Amino acid sequence: MKKSINNTIPKSDVPLTPKDFESDQIIRWCPGCGDHMIVNSLKKVFAEIGYKKENYVVVSGIGCSSRLPYYVNSYGFHGIHGRANAIASGVKIANPKLSIWVATGDGDSLAIGGNHFIHVVRRNLDMNIILFNNQIYGLTKGQYSPTSPLGAVTKTSPYGTIEHPFTTGELVLGAQGTFFARSLDILVDLTTNVLFEAASHDGTSVIEIFQNCVIFNDGAYNEITNKENRDDNVLIVEDGQPMIFGKNKDKGLVLNNFNLEVVTIGENGITEKDILVHDAKTPSPFIHLMLAKMHHPWVFGVIRKTPAPTYDDLMEEQISMVKAKSNIKCMDDLLNSGDTWEIKE
Amino acid sequence: MKKSINNTIPKSDVPLTPKDFESDQIIRWCPGCGDHMIVNSLKKVFAEIGYKKENYVVVSGIGCSSRLPYYVNSYGFHGIHGRANAIASGVKIANPKLSIWVATGDGDSLAIGGNHFIHVVRRNLDMNIILFNNQIYGLTKGQYSPTSPLGAVTKTSPYGTIEHPFTTGELVLGAQGTFFARSLDILVDLTTNVLFEAASHDGTSVIEIFQNCVIFNDGAYNEITNKENRDDNVLIVEDGQPMIFGKNKDKGLVLNNFNLEVVTIGENGITEKDILVHDAKTPSPFIHLMLAKMHHPWVFGVIRKTPAPTYDDLMEEQISMVKAKSNIKCMDDLLNSGDTWEIKE
Amino acid sequence: MNEETTPMSGRKQVNDIVIKFVGDSGDGIQLSGNIFADTLAHIGLDMATFPDFPAEVRAPRNTTFGVSGFQIHFSNKKVLTPGDEYDVLVCFNPASLKVNLKNVKQGGIIIVDSSNFTPRSLETAGYTSNPLEDNSLDNYIVLQIPASEMSISINSDLDKKSAERTKNMYILGVLYNMFGFELKPAINYINNKFKNTSQLINANLKSLEEGYKFSETLKNFPKFYLAKCELIPGKYRDIQGNVATAWGLMAAAEKAGLHLFIGSYPITPATEILVELSKHRELGVKTFQAEDEIAGITSAIGASFAGALAATTTSGPGLSLKVEAMGLAVMTELPIVIVDVQRAGPSTGMPTKSEQADLYMSMFGRNGEAPIPIIAASSSVDCFFAAFEAAKIALEHMTPVILLSDGYIGLGSSVFRIPKMADLPEIRPPFADPNVKYYPYERDDEWYVRKWAIPGTPGLQHRVGGLEKSDIYGEVTTDAKNHEKMVINREEKIKRIAHKWPLQRITGPEDADLLVVSWGGTKGQVEGAIQNLTTKGYRISHTHFRYINPLPLNTHEILKSGKKVIVCELNRGQFANILRMNYQDIEFHQYNKVQGQPFTVRELENAFTELLNS
Amino acid sequence: MNEETTPMSGRKQVNDIVIKFVGDSGDGIQLSGNIFADTLAHIGLDMATFPDFPAEVRAPRNTTFGVSGFQIHFSNKKVLTPGDEYDVLVCFNPASLKVNLKNVKQGGIIIVDSSNFTPRSLETAGYTSNPLEDNSLDNYIVLQIPASEMSISINSDLDKKSAERTKNMYILGVLYNMFGFELKPAINYINNKFKNTSQLINANLKSLEEGYKFSETLKNFPKFYLAKCELIPGKYRDIQGNVATAWGLMAAAEKAGLHLFIGSYPITPATEILVELSKHRELGVKTFQAEDEIAGITSAIGASFAGALAATTTSGPGLSLKVEAMGLAVMTELPIVIVDVQRAGPSTGMPTKSEQADLYMSMFGRNGEAPIPIIAASSSVDCFFAAFEAAKIALEHMTPVILLSDGYIGLGSSVFRIPKMADLPEIRPPFADPNVKYYPYERDDEWYVRKWAIPGTPGLQHRVGGLEKSDIYGEVTTDAKNHEKMVINREEKIKRIAHKWPLQRITGPEDADLLVVSWGGTKGQVEGAIQNLTTKGYRISHTHFRYINPLPLNTHEILKSGKKVIVCELNRGQFANILRMNYQDIEFHQYNKVQGQPFTVRELENAFTELLNS
């Protein structure tokens, strides 16, 4: 059972289903693209959250991923490349009663839109950013992106890239992020779960979804999607639970010196009790950073969810406070305030 | 004795002194501004490093801090607001034999220029970014910046800001930074030292300097500059040395659970041996992040300096490699390569 | 100085005075100016003021590039500009005399703080001999006031530095005596300003009063008085152009019943608009100090989508960065106001200097065919009305609107007859009716305006964006004919706004020998020049453009009315060229200036008479 | 199709053929087109090609918006454009027939893969009855080829999907027979393309040969042959416009003895320039894929400061983002080439469609007075020469230069007579002499060009930047007269470049009844229309502008030569308006199209005759 969400966004009077968010547009993503699964998770979670239908706003930039607003029946803004987070900031500040969802790509939010991305995270504006990370520029047909691994051969790096990639989670934490979660396109339930968690977080929630671009970067996530060894490569964390994973649920994380280390339960005297318990809520970013950075295994689920005041709440509070104290109640008051003089007939 | 710097930038045949870098321009910073001290450190370190005079290039954006290129006798580029790091990237890639120094502000590199900043750091392009952090927009007369503390009252936040600030070091680490150091304007020797360390680092070096803006944000760093308790608030780290500080050199850092904790040597059985030894070279960013984030004490000196390939080296290597393998040696070769045909008379 | 010779209690009557205070940034120039202006206001005179900052925050003392200034033009008649030349120059140091002397009227008054004319300061200012002693000022009335020394000696209870700082009050005392003003308003101002430190109040008041007394001891001390003011009756205040812009936007939001959202990044000389708006949380203003200009405008577009009156404020380099997003606003047909307080370009240019050279960019600076209405404010006070009107057009026509101001009128102040909100026109945005099926790109036939459906309204879910959309339905499409239709729809929508503009007006004779065309912030100077020439008997008329795009419907007719037509602007002929595009049958002469400075009335007079005589 | 009736071995002679391949993105359209073009090249024919992509990477199968195309126009005479209408349409599915039928010539040939005309695919394409059966194609010669079925059955060793993929080769076989081409070049191409998988080679070759044979069995199979080519002798290759731009820049760098630096961010339809340049590390090309367009141009400015030939490549929305930095390049007077491959705007617009609507922005889109030279490439091949020339002007005149291309010529290909590097003009940048005292803003008297001092050179230390600088010395200053002087210097420098341009030429009679003006990528269509009308006896002349700013010195003279003048462009009249600004005495008619599509020769003919007859 999901816990319900409590905040100021008005709730629907009737129960909603994903169907309520079905759009009438033909989906124009490539067959087999991971994006299809993500939009399904989104429609599911919109229904689960249960805000009034008309209070959802989906904002995007430009890219394959940014086509998403057409495929959800909601208010939608398909912006310009890189500016989704800035546009969405304006929407939320103007009307904090809206539930804001940004659909964006590794190019849109980490290349051209990197600045707005880190700033919205810093400001902790209450919105949810779904970052489709396919490690490539899909829409422009296959150039490397800021998340492409060093050496990646792409249209613009025929001899391999010479750039160290960002890892989204580290950047989010470096920008003072309060919420970071990760999922994988094919794990539709996990995606739905973390999107729900994001919605229930007051502040900027970044949900990175590893997404397969079948055309220009097929198999980028083979290591974690292939049936044989994905269980050994994937750790799904849950707040308050020990970080255990593996085909046989016998692997776990412990802290060794300053690093996270994988151990096997039952070996070298390790028992379940020795395994670190995940604490998503701790304000300290250090372990969250280690989890976001780890590659063996890759960590999924809600890595960080820590409370902090949001920009939009602080704005509304400041307005109420100043209003309460001021004598100026309307423009006529202001126009006639301070030093004025009268010229008589 | 400083160790000397070894790399491909040509060295001066004659010894240099700060005088060699004195400019003929009248300095237009406010009297008492921290910037004066920083430019002096820079002239000193240029002489110490000892590259040929004509191989230094100083690039800046716009801001008080960005006026610096006028006050150093070198090739200089006073760019546009926020773009210093992008301009400098072009200079370095075009000619890797130049020693590149970026002078920039908390507005220039963390507000409008945030994207170029995180990307140059990620690429690890070999250049040195001196970030003058006065927690304010100086040149435009006192609006809050992305490093102004929450609640700061400034021209554009008469009721206090509602934004969480960045901390430069965390952002650098989140962007995969390989070098981060911190100094304080008044600590001219420390500044000179860390600038030297930055120069000797192959890759992007970010040197954040806490700088006092006497006009619009005077006293922002009182806590760490006032004589009474600055020693207790300032820890200057050195690679390989235990992290000890305090008026009586009796305070130190230990790792407790996942956090750094301040302890007193001699209390509770703590001896110098218990104090953590600083390791700037470790690739793992975790402790560096903790050091960058800490406020009691504030940490100065070289917090991180870890080797990694640079963009400019990889570029030159790739060019040599491809050149060696290719039959195309000039444009005529290229024009006539592949499918061509001849129309005869 | 317009002296009249009716003596009254030994004072000469004058109608019109230009004073400029000049000195180092630290000399309290702006404060003296503000106190003086406040007193003028209390007396009920008309005035215009202009502050003149160096590019540096605090330039080194006594340097010519570090001179700060504050100019006031006041009169009992209508004041058109802050004035070309000074009747009175108040100099706090040699450097400021050096820079400003050329603009003092022949025979004008120069008041100097003689304590500061030391050998050292004369030297840093670049004087080889002391102008107070070498007869070079013989054509002026020079009043040497040892203000710094006196301030120190009469305030010996204070430390020397603080005591010396009151020298500006000492000189202000001299001026109050010169014009026969009561000290009361100044005393109130000082009491208010330093309210937390009674020591400073005392010192400043002492200097003020001592200066007043001291001036009585001067030989040949000139004394004036101003006749009663002739302004239309009403309530007045002094207002800076940038503040007026801020208030105009706020007034429009109130009138439209919307929240005001501002997405801006600080930049000289537009910053004050953001600064002013940040103060008004009490009226619900949401200022978002964005990370850059792009976030400034795109957040405004988002806020507009969400149903706010949204604006972004900037200057040239910032406007450059907003170009792509302006296209998005054109394409999504969402209302936003883009305020550009122009400064001297290109690139960073001369940030503290004024120019009108962003007109081309405002008209043409977008990829693709992307017309945007442009309104240009014509004075500091007009910034209020122009901003209001820009917002009204944006909201009622669902379009971005560019409001052009400039550093000169933006930082300058003038006297503002306070309007009543009830007297301002209504603003009625075309909200979509939730009970009618909504088509995002359906237009009304008259104005070609689409409807505004606000998120949160049930049943109006829809999508907008930067891709070309199908007519009426708003679906993404690359259909060839549809694209052409939409391009023409957007063009036509803007063209039709001309029917909302008042007709272009002309002042002066209908068949003048010369028709002078101006636009934007140069109105005052041009009017001044034309008044003077008309007085001299020239047949010269004037038409000033406030609406730049679309041009008013009768523009052609107006332009044909002059035998010769000259377009004056602070650029290399941008508006002239736009007129040429539109009216090929008219020959346009040009008078241009690109010096980062406003026109002077005198140079305009010369240019006009030259053309008339040619 | 220009048939002539001389039969030769039962084949009709033709001189000029337009073929278009159409189908789903996955149907191998581009590959078929490329193989066919390659063979044409081997035969030594002239040609122009144009690929036509859907906006989607892989649109859903069989949808009309997902149709991909590749058009080839080939001839034994000079080919001007990829062609308006098709002699032969090759359709792989019903949707593609639906979208393209309107452009097939009356009586033209339609080849369909009949296996794909299933009830389901007919339905998704929106057909209510099968056009192959309902007589709706009676005015065409329809060849039904069951290519998919046949490919599967003859390649039963392969899995069905892979076997079916060779259907494009099957149809190619049909075409080779139709035009009497040898299969040899196609076989070589296939061998090369699939070199790592012999199974695929075999299957493709089998389908190719079987298709060839199959066509022999068709009733009334039309057969043609082309007479010998009339191109000037020389070595040729096929080149895409964007590749030509890349090579033009590389050639300029080699000629100037400089490294080439490219700072770009991918954007349709300019991306291929960056893609091409990334391949050429062997010639030392440094491509920097920046984080955004701003970093693209500012890194290029940095590289230019460091002494490289620097360029940035983009399309409309990206150009919008470069506006501020273009001003910086103007102010610092550093050489960079800014390539804008125009697409349909405004805003994101229609990324895969072409337009000429960025001209205004290129001319006027900067804050302040910031003139920049503009060169517009007139064809795919001309992209090479235009890019070379843009670089030469930038380097020799120390200025940013804008090179305008467009999606149509940028993505299209044409036949390129390979130049020898030795025959290209020299490029001599004005390097500062390290032995002479260097003043950064000292200019030569003839061209007003400042000298370029490269970091690393002893003794030439200096600073540049976006603030206004003093004449000659380059110190920061806000001096009023200096600013005006510098504005005029920068203006004059650009104006004088007109002396470097060749004089504007006119083709056709000197005193034509109609002078047609065109610029940029529309040259081929306009020439085509004029040739046709001239043949029909009209007195019509043509002047095509490649140099847009400054305009060639004799422009006025040329424009006065026509009795009527019409300006044709793919926008709403931007060049026409620029001409109006400059030549007020000439009446300019306009023919405009903003549909994201090139002109067709036919619509131009109509427009011209209409104007001639009016």
Ligand SMILES: Cc1ncc(C[n+]2csc(CCOP(=O)(O)OP(=O)(O)O)c2C)c(N)n1
């Ligand atoms: C200003 C601007 N620059 C560049 C582009 C071209 N462009 C469109 S999408 C894109 C990258 C898309 O990558 P990403 O955000 O990762 O999305 P994906 O397609 O991979 O989902 C680029 C470079 C553009 N539309 N606008």
Ligand SMILES: Cc1ncc(C[n+]2csc(CCOP(=O)(O)OP(=O)(O)O)c2C)c(N)n1
């Ligand atoms: C595109 C653009 N936007 C805004 C400005 C105005 N501006 C100049 S400097 C500055 C901020 C300076 O702050 P910082 O970088 O911290 O430098 P400081 O003056 O504090 O040293 C701003 C907003 C500008 N010059 N250009």
Ligand code: SF4
């Ligand atoms: S190109 Fe890649 S990311 Fe884009 S729709 Fe196709 S598979 Fe998905």
Ligand code: SF4
């Ligand atoms: S305003 Fe502040 S930062 Fe700028 S020069 Fe003055 S003291 Fe320094």
Ligand SMILES: [Mg+2]
């Ligand atoms: Mg991507």
Ligand SMILES: [Mg+2]
């Ligand atoms: Mg700062």
